[in-house]
Amino acid sequence: MKQTVDFLKMKRNQEMITMVTAYDAPTAKIVEDAAIDLILVGDSLGMVVHGHQGTQPVTLDDMLLHTKAVARGAKQTFIVSDLPFMTYHRSIEDTVTNATTLVQTGGAHAVKLEGCTGLILDSIERLTSGGIAVMGHLGLTPQSSTVLGGFKVQGRGEQERTKLIEDAKRIEASGAFALVVECIPESLTKELKDILAIPVIGIGAGKADGQVLVFHDLVGLTTGYIPKFAKTYANVHDVMLQAVEQYRDDVLRESFPDERYTFKDAKKERSTSV
Ligand code: KIV
Numbered sequence: 004m005k006q007t008v009d010f011l012k013m014k015r016n017q018e019m020i021t022m023v024t025a026y027d028a029p030t031a032k033i034v035e036d037a038a039i040d041l042i043l044v045g046d047s048l049g050m051v052v053h054g055h056q057g058t059q060p061v062t063l064d065d066m067l068l069h070t071k072a073v074a075r076g077a078k079q080t081f082i083v084s085d086l087p088f089m090t091y092h093r094s095i096e097d098t099v100t101n102a103t104t105l106v107q108t109g110g111a112h113a114v115k116l117e118g119c120t121g122l123i124l125d126s127i128e129r130l131t132s133g134g135i136a137v138m139g140h141l142g143l144t145p146q147s148s149t150v151l152g153g154f155k156v157q158g159r160g161e162q163e164r165t166k167l168i169e170d171a172k173r174i175e176a177s178g179a180f181a182l183v184v185e186c187i188p189e190s191l192t193k194e195l196k197d198i199l200a201i202p203v204i205g206i207g208a209g210k211a212d213g214q215v216l217v218f219h220d221l222v223g224l225t226t227g228y229i230p231k232f233a234k235t236y237a238n239v240h241d242v243m244l245q246a247v248e249q250y251r252d253d254v255l256r257e258s259f260p261d262e263r264y265t266f267k268d269a270k271k272e273r274s275t276s277v
Contacts, residue, residue: 004079005040007113007136007180010200013040013212014202020181022083022204023221025071026052028076030218035077042077043215044111046069046085046146049141051219058145061087063101067109074110082140084111088146091116091126098126100266102135113137115183117144119170126176131178139174141167142208154230156207158187168194175201183215184208185231 013020022041026048027033032270034042048069050063070084084105091098102114113136116123129135138269142157151157158167168191173183181202184192189209196212205211207230219225220233224240253259266272 004112005081007081010040010181010202010213011200014200016060020204022213022215023078024048024215024218025073026218027072029081031073031076035080037075039080040213041083041215042073043115044073044082045115045217046082046087047217051200051217051225057148058085059149061085063087063090063104067104070105070109070111081113082111082113083113084109085115086116090121095122095126095129098122099129099133099135102130102137106135113180115140115145116217117141119174122227124173125177127174127177131180137177137179138204139171139179139182140185141170141182141187142184143172145185154186156186156188158191164191168193168198171203173197175199175210181213184211 010020020041021039022043023034023037023039024042024043024045024047044066045051046061046066048059048065049058052069053060053065055061066087066230070082073082074268086098086101086105105111105114114130115138117140119139119141127139130137142143143154145153145154148154158164167187171184174182176221179201181204182195182199183197183201183204183206185205186207192203192205192211194206202212204213204215206215216233217225219238220229221237223235224243225233226240227237250259
C-alpha cells in the first residue's frame, strides 16, 4: 500500500496521482482492482448514495459506516475519509476525537477536511503530530455551499485567488500531506502546483499533480445533474436498468426461475449447497 511519503515522491517525480471515491465494499474493490492510488470515502455519499441535495446532512456515523465497508473491500489501498459537516468546527479536542473514530474504528488512513480557519489549521497540526494524516480541501468546499452561494467556480477574482494561495500555503505549513482543489481555474491550479511541495489533487480544476472523481459520476450511475468537469466512462445506470427490466419480464412470463435455478427433492439431487 502507498503511504503519504509516496505521494510526495510521486509529485517530485512528476507521476500523476489517481484518486476515486468509494462508499461500500464492492465499489472499493473495483477501485482497488483498477490500481487507483487513493480511495476517498467522500461525504458526496450524501448526494450520490443517500439522495440528499448536499453534503450537510451527512453525519459522523454515516461516514463511519461507509468507511468501515470501504476498508473491508479494499485492504491494499490508502483510504482517506471525509470529516463531515460541523465535526471539526467546535474545538481541536472534538476534531481529534472525530478523526480518531474514522481512523481507529473506521479503518481510514487519513482524514480530509474543508477550508482554512485558524481552528482548522491548529487541528491539522494537532492531528498530524498525533499520527493522523490530513488532506486539505480548498476552492469549492461543498459543506459551505450555502455560504458560497451554491456550487460555483471559485478563485476567479484577484482577491479570492490571493486568499486561496495563502490558505494553501498555510494548510501545507500545518502539516497536510496533500490538498484537493475543487472547481477553480486551471491557471490557479498551476500556480498552486508550483508553489506547494505537497500534491495538489484537482476536481474541476484542470491539470494538477493528480485527479479525483466521484465513482458514480465516473461510471455513469449518477442520475440527474452531472457537473461539467465529471467525465463519464460508462453507462452503468442503463446496464443495471436493463438487467432489472429483463428480470421483471422473466418473472412476468414465468421463464424465471427455470430448472437451473431450482432445487429438487433429496432423491433427485444430492448436493445441499445453495
Ligand atoms: O466528497 C467528495 O467526494 C469530495 C470530492 C469531490 C473531492 O470531497
